[in-house]
Amino acid sequence: MTNTDLLKLPNSAPRPAGELEALERIWSTPTGFRRLTAINNNIIGVYYIATALAFFVFAGVLAAIMRAQLAVPDNTLVSPDVYNQLMTMHGTVMMFLFAVPAVEAAGVLLLPQMLGARDLPFPRLSAYAFWAYAIGGTIFCSSLLFGLSPAGGWFMYPPLTSSSFSSGIGADFWLLGIGFIEISAIAGAIEIIVGVLRTRAPGMTIGKMPVFAWTMLIFAGMVIFAFPAIILATLLLELERAFGWPFFISDRGGDPLLWQHLFWFFGHPEVYVIFLPAAGMVSMILPSMTQSPLVAYNIIVVALIATGFFSFGLWVHHMFTTGLPNLSLGFFSAASMAVSLPSGVQVFAWIATIANGKLRFHTPALFVLGFLFIFTLGGLTGVMVAMVPFDWQAHDTYFVVAHLHYVLIGGMVFPLFAAIYYWTPAFSRKALDERLGKIAFWLMFIGFNLAFFIMHLTGLWGMPRRVYTYKSEMGWGLPNLVSTIGAYIFAAGVAIVLFDLIRKFRIGYPRGNVWSAGTLEWLPNGNYSARSVPIIRHHNPLWSDPALSRHVEEGRYYLPGTATGYRETIVTSPVEAVPQYVMIMPQPSWAPMIAAAGTAAFFILLTFKLVGLALFAGAIAVIAMIRWGWDLEPKPPFAEVDIGGGLRLPTYMSGPRSHSWWAVSILLLAAAALYLSYVFSYLYLWTVAPGVWPSAADVSYGSFAALCAALFIVASVGMLLASHTLRIAHRSRQWIFPVLVIGSLAALSVGLVLEVYGHWSAGLRPTINSFAALTYTASLLQGMLVAPALVIGVYSLARYARGDLDSNRRAAFDVTHLLFQAAVVEGLFNQLLVYGFPHVVR
Amino acid sequence: MWFGNEAMMKGETDTIFDFVSVLAGPLIWFAHFFLVYGAQSVLCTFDRAAAVPWMIFVATVLALGSVAWLVIDGVRRSDRLIPRPDGEHQDFMAYLKYAIAFASGISIVWVGATAAVLPSCN
Numbered sequence: 014m015t016n017t018d019l020l021k022l023p024n025s026a027p028r029p030a031g032e033l034e035a036l037e038r039i040w041s042t043p044t045g046f047r048r049l050t051a052i053n054n055n056i057i058g059v060y061y062i063a064t065a066l067a068f069f070v071f072a073g074v075l076a077a078i079m080r081a082q083l084a085v086p087d088n089t090l091v092s093p094d095v096y097n098q099l100m101t102m103h104g105t106v107m108m109f110l111f112a113v114p115a116v117e118a119a120g121v122l123l124l125p126q127m128l129g130a131r132d133l134p135f136p137r138l139s140a141y142a143f144w145a146y147a148i149g150g151t152i153f154c155s156s157l158l159f160g161l162s163p164a165g166g167w168f169m170y171p172p173l174t175s176s177s178f179s180s181g182i183g184a185d186f187w188l189l190g191i192g193f194i195e196i197s198a199i200a201g202a203i204e205i206i207v208g209v210l211r212t213r214a215p216g217m218t219i220g221k222m223p224v225f226a227w228t229m230l231i232f233a234g235m236v237i238f239a240f241p242a243i244i245l246a247t248l249l250l251e252l253e254r255a256f257g258w259p260f261f262i263s264d265r266g267g268d269p270l271l272w273q274h275l276f277w278f279f280g281h282p283e284v285y286v287i288f289l290p291a292a293g294m295v296s297m298i299l300p301s302m303t304q305s306p307l308v309a310y311n312i313i314v315v316a317l318i319a320t321g322f323f324s325f326g327l328w329v330h331h332m333f334t335t336g337l338p339n340l341s342l343g344f345f346s347a348a349s350m351a352v353s354l355p356s357g358v359q360v361f362a363w364i365a366t367i368a369n370g371k372l373r374f375h376t377p378a379l380f381v382l383g384f385l386f387i388f389t390l391g392g393l394t395g396v397m398v399a400m401v402p403f404d405w406q407a408h409d410t411y412f413v414v415a416h417l418h419y420v421l422i423g424g425m426v427f428p429l430f431a432a433i434y435y436w437t438p439a440f441s442r443k444a445l446d447e448r449l450g451k452i453a454f455w456l457m458f459i460g461f462n463l464a465f466f467i468m469h470l471t472g473l474w475g476m477p478r479r480v481y482t483y484k485s486e487m488g489w490g491l492p493n494l495v496s497t498i499g500a501y502i503f504a505a506g507v508a509i510v511l512f513d514l515i516r517k518f519r520i521g522y523p524r525g526n527v528w529s530a531g532t533l534e535w536l537p538n539g540n541y542s543a544r545s546v547p548i549i550r551h552h553n554p555l556w557s558d559p560a561l562s563r564h565v566e567e568g569r570y571y572l573p574g575t576a577t578g579y580r581e582t583i584v585t586s587p588v589e590a591v592p593q594y595v596m597i598m599p600q601p602s603w604a605p606m607i608a609a610a611g612t613a614a615f616f617i618l619l620t621f622k623l624v625g626l627a628l629f630a631g632a633i634a635v636i637a638m639i640r641w642g643w644d645l646e647p648k649p650p651f652a653e654v655d656i657g658g659g660l661r662l663p664t665y666m667s668g669p670r671s672h673s674w675w676a677v678s679i680l681l682l683a684a685a686a687l688y689l690s691y692v693f694s695y696l697y698l699w700t701v702a703p704g705v706w707p708s709a710a711d712v713s714y715g716s717f718a719a720l721c722a723a724l725f726i727v728a729s730v731g732m733l734l735a736s737h738t739l740r741i742a743h744r745s746r747q748w749i750f751p752v753l754v755i756g757s758l759a760a761l762s763v764g765l766v767l768e769v770y771g772h773w774s775a776g777l778r779p780t781i782n783s784f785a786a787l788t789y790t791a792s793l794l795q796g797m798l799v800a801p802a803l804v805i806g807v808y809s810l811a812r813y814a815r816g817d818l819d820s821n822r823r824a825a826f827d828v829t830h831l832l833f834q835a836a837v838v839e840g841l842f843n844q845l846l847v848y849g850f851p852h853v854v855r
Numbered sequence: 856m857w858f859g860n861e862a863m864m865k866g867e868t869d870t871i872f873d874f875v876s877v878l879a880g881p882l883i884w885f886a887h888f889f890l891v892y893g894a895q896s897v898l899c900t901f902d903r904a905a906a907v908p909w910m911i912f913v914a915t916v917l918a919l920g921s922v923a924w925l926v927i928d929g930v931r932r933s934d935r936l937i938p939r940p941d942g943e944h945q946d947f948m949a950y951l952k953y954a955i956a957f958a959s960g961i962s963i964v965w966v967g968a969t970a971a972v973l974p975s976c977n
């Protein structure tokens with residue numbers, strides 16, 4: 014291959030008349046009321062970030078009230094109960110409704126443009142995740158107005174949150190609301206992983222991918238593995254509160270510490286989940302601000318992956334004072350310090366980047382410098398609290414409040430504001446005001462340090478956290494007053510930024526590359542992203558090829574129009590980014606929004622124990638989801654299309670290479686993580702209370718286990734046969750396929766029902782002890798795979814009847830099949846655990 | 856085509872397993888971590904404090920051995936690569952594999968070393 018070969022452009026210009034217009038038409042955003050049906054990433058992404066910022070303001074107002082209360086000693090502005098609600102809501106909203114969604118939103122908004130895709134692979138799923146979050150979050154926040162808020166602190170430790178100590182519905186609100194929002198976060202994470210791995214521009218190998226994309230990939234991976242732990246925890250606590258299944262009640266073989274394990278198994282990675290994408294933003298902004306490439310890209314990627322992984326080994330450091338053996342604490346302390354190394358590596362790489370180029374002090378650069386300063390300090394105090402003896406001193410004092418805000422505000426809010434200033438011109442018709450931006454930065458920076466630096470001292474002087482007031486004799490009045498003043502200065506800075514955003518941010522043909530940046534999101538773009546999809550050979554393609562923007566806009570690269578007449582994007586291979594097929598994408602629709610509203614209503618109504626209404630809402634959600642799937646996978650007009658330069662790609666793909674196969678596999682990873690958390694809980698409670706585990710003789714009803722296992726295996730084989738018949742497609746014997754599918758679905762369901770019946774008929778009741786409760790939970794978890802397999806299975810049969818499911822277009826069936834086999838595997842494991850384990854240990 | 860024949864051919868075969876193999880190092884780290892932590896809790900529950908240091912020692916040696924193999928293998932592989940037409944000088948995935956395995960090794964030593972300094976069960 015010669016150089017000239019590589020430089021040749023796939024298409025010639027000028028492009029045929031009408032090509033651009035057709036592209037614009039197919040990607041146009043619905044107007045007026047129907048704008049709510051939009052699914053484009055640039056619209057949904059902006060709504061998403063705006064909503065996250067609204068929650069930030071809401072939780073900030075709560076903080077302002079708390080700070081007003083704490084400004085002077087013996088204050089009576091709010092009562093202790095209201096203070097607890099404020100504090101719990103502030104922590105919860107900041108962590109669950111602001112920080113995680115904000116970075117997820119940034120991913121939805123930025124990734125397609127940055128990777129050279131037209132949109133994320135499942136636009137309706139992003140729309141669903143957004144609406145679920147916006148509706149669910151708003152209802153959750155409104156609970157404060159009715160005084161129904163949870164008051165157990167943001168990590169909701171039982172027994173304080175068990176029904177005996179929190180009998181109101183506040184805690185249920187938290188559990189169902191947060192559980193639900195985590196599910197939407199997982200939906201977004203699946204979208205992001207498939208998007209990053211499969212929709213990069215041709216030639217953008219994994220080693221040339223922008224660092225932000227790496228961080229979002231790791232972010233999403235961590236969400237997939239960490240969030241199931243909290244979903245399980247909320248599920249168990251809710252089961253305990255609603256039905257008395259004793260997971261956390263110690264006299265029936267439960268243990269409140271189980272909650273802490275599950276919560277922090279999620280909660281610690283959560284900090285990195287928030288921080289890594291923020292670091293990714295910094296790694297994008299600094300090269301532009303210094304006009305020189307990021308130093309040590311390779312090492313940064315390694316550091317990011319290492320941080321993501323090692324952060325899973327840290328959860329117990331939040332439990333140093335709970336009386337675990339020293340050695341267990343030692344492990345976690347060691348791991349906590351080890352994780353600070355990769356963070357340090359990154360900071361050095363950033364400093365080297367600054368040293369290498371010439372830093373231009375625009376607003377984004379200021380926020381990045383503020384971040385570096387604050388975050389480094391937060392890291393230092395973090396190493397301090399990672400040392401077990403020091404933590405015994407500082408635990409539950411304002412030192413921890415200071416540390417936590419240094420890490421969170423330094424590590425996430427400052428980078429996010431840098432990102433807002435930096436990327437606004439890539440999506441909005443106008444950039445933000447530089448002068449106002451600088452004023453805002455200084456207010457935020459000074460206000461923040463004033464408010465929180467002194468809290469380290471307040472903490473060392475002994476002020477405990479989570480108190481609604483303090484006596485003037487304690488001498489904490491002055492530092493608290495300073496903190497309050499600082500907090501209000503910080504708030505003034507935030508208000509300026511929001512004011513400018515409202516004034517300037519308008520979706521439309523964006524202002525463009527004002528920073529002379531080098532990555533793809535700065536190509537001229539519209540709803541369809543870049544006009545044509547370039548071939549990537551460098552980390553900063555816009556720097557290495559100054560004509561790139563022009564060529565892309567002239568349509569001289571791949572896919573300059575719409576090849577199939579639908580919305581579409583190029584799917585490439587995950588490592589080398591070699592084009593594999595053209596994926597047809599969905600049009601705007603009401604279905605995601607209605608489905609999201611239905612799901613939100615389902616969870617909220619359950620909180621109020623309105624089961625009938627909840628089921629009705631759930632049914633609406635399911636119907637909307639079926640409607641949403643119904644017009645996916647239209648019959649492509651051509652089996653193959655030319656995307657330019659003679660490159661012909663298929664318009665459809667099934668099996669392990671298809672994006673839907675990837676999405677379901679990732680979903681199953683999350684299900685596996687959920688199941689592993691369950692197995693952990695099972696073994697954990699067993700070590701705590703081996704006494705409630707039955708002896709082998711008591712679980713002698715094992716014949717049920719054998720029967721269930723047999724049914725599961727039969728079902729599994731039946732489904733494999735169904736898959737096979739679909740492949741060979743007997744046109745003459747069309748009934749075989751549906752019969753096999755229905756038979757297998759029935760065998761699976763009957764097996765599950767028998768499993769539960771077996772326990773019940775042996776006299777086991779879930780409320781008697783933790784063993785019994787865990788046994789029924791196993792079936793419940795399996796049911797959570799069986800139910801969707803049933804729904805999608807029936808849906809596939811409907812498609813089959815309509816003639817929309819055949820040997821090629823078979824995604825609906827493949828999805829069912831994967832879920833189905835996972836349910837089978839889980840069922841078999843359950844038999845081993847529930848019947849086998851007691852035999853082994855006694 | 857545009858990507859060089861070698862890349863084209865690899866693109867045909869690259870799958871999710873490429874990622875799993877890159878994550879081999881951290882997965883070993885994870886397994887070691889859970890094994891050490893889990894086995895320690897179980898041994899302590901049943902009053903077998905004396906076995907704890909041994910268990911940790913064996914687990915750590917095994918984990919380190921496998922990580923070391925990953926590093927050596929990865930370095931050898933990425934040395935053998937031919938320069939590619941797009942100028943990327945090494946196989947990024949091979950590099951990631953051994954660099955991350957190396958980092959995992961450090962962390963394994965770190966976690967394992969705590970056994971040497973702290974009492975087992977109290």
Ligand code: HEM
Binds near residue numbers: 076
């Ligand atoms: C203007 C900025 C902020 C101010 C003035 C502020 C103030 C406060 C105050 C007064 C508390 C209660 C401390 C106590 O009574 O123990 C608190 C707790 C907390 N804050 Fe903030 N905060 C701010 C921003 C944030 C942000 C951006 C986050 C997260 C992204 C955050 C996360 C938390 C968490 C997790 C807690 C602990 C709640 C609990 O103890 O359950 N805060 N904050």
Ligand SMILES: [Cu+2]
Binds near residue numbers: 280281284328330
């Ligand atoms: Cu932590």
